Amino acid sequence: MRAAIVTVSDRAFAGEYEDKGGPGCESWLRGVVTTPLTVTRHIIPDGRASVAQVLRTLVAEKADLILVTGGTGPAPRDETPEGVADLIEKELAGFGEEMRRASLREVPTAILSRQTAGIAGQSLIITLPGKPAAIATCLNAVFAAVPYCLDLIGAGRIETDPAKITAFRPKA
Numbered sequence: 001m002r003a004a005i006v007t008v009s010d011r012a013f014a015g016e017y018e019d020k021g022g023p024g025c026e027s028w029l030r031g032v033v034t035t036p037l038t039v040t041r042h043i044i045p046d047g048r049a050s051v052a053q054v055l056r057t058l059v060a061e062k063a064d065l066i067l068v069t070g071g072t073g074p075a076p077r078d079e080t081p082e083g084v085a086d087l088i089e090k091e092l093a094g095f096g097e098e099m100r101r102a103s104l105r106e107v108p109t110a111i112l113s114r115q116t117a118g119i120a121g122q123s124l125i126i127t128l129p130g131k132p133a134a135i136a137t138c139l140n141a142v143f144a145a146v147p148y149c150l151d152l153i154g155a156g157r158i159e160t161d162p163a164k165i166t167a168f169r170p171k172a
Ligand SMILES: Nc1ncnc2c1ncn2[C@@H]1O[C@H](COP(=O)(O)OP(=O)(O)OP(=O)(O)O)[C@@H](O)[C@H]1O
Pocket: 007, 008, 009, 010, 011, 012, 017, 018, 019, 020, 021, 022, 046, 070, 071, 073, 077, 130, 131, 132
């Protein structure tokens, strides 16, 4: 699987703090996916155009899975969902619903995240909150459905470590 991880944060992009979200996503994936995995990481500033532009490039490069962390909230610069909406062909709203449900068990402000997921070309794009602690909570909540989703869109077949995530394939 070719995975791409995008950190959307003005301050991480400017070097005002060290990005912990990108490395957090990568180590979560490496701990769960047992089939061959390549990961590229990207740090970009907040903004609809900034998000749409990097996603278009990654979709054209045929990334199978794109994780985007940050910019999902209600603040003026939080425009990640708008940038994602500019290029996805199909929204998978259930991902956002389930990730928020899992996060709400930890923090009441989880309801402020507009995180979602969608399909562009042969890429599955999943958005996550910027808080590094949200990454495991959210990915643990939805990843069982990711391998079959990748099958359905013609991306690479992946397997997961059943001790961490049991992939569910209804036709298997
Ligand atoms: N990529 C990241 N790496 C490390 N910490 C992060 C990251 N994104 C967010 N955080 C932490 O979560 C807190 C709240 O995140 P929030 O979404 O408000 O991001 P932010 O810091 O305002 O990002 P921005 O740079 O876009 O303004 C931040 O103050 C920071 O402590």
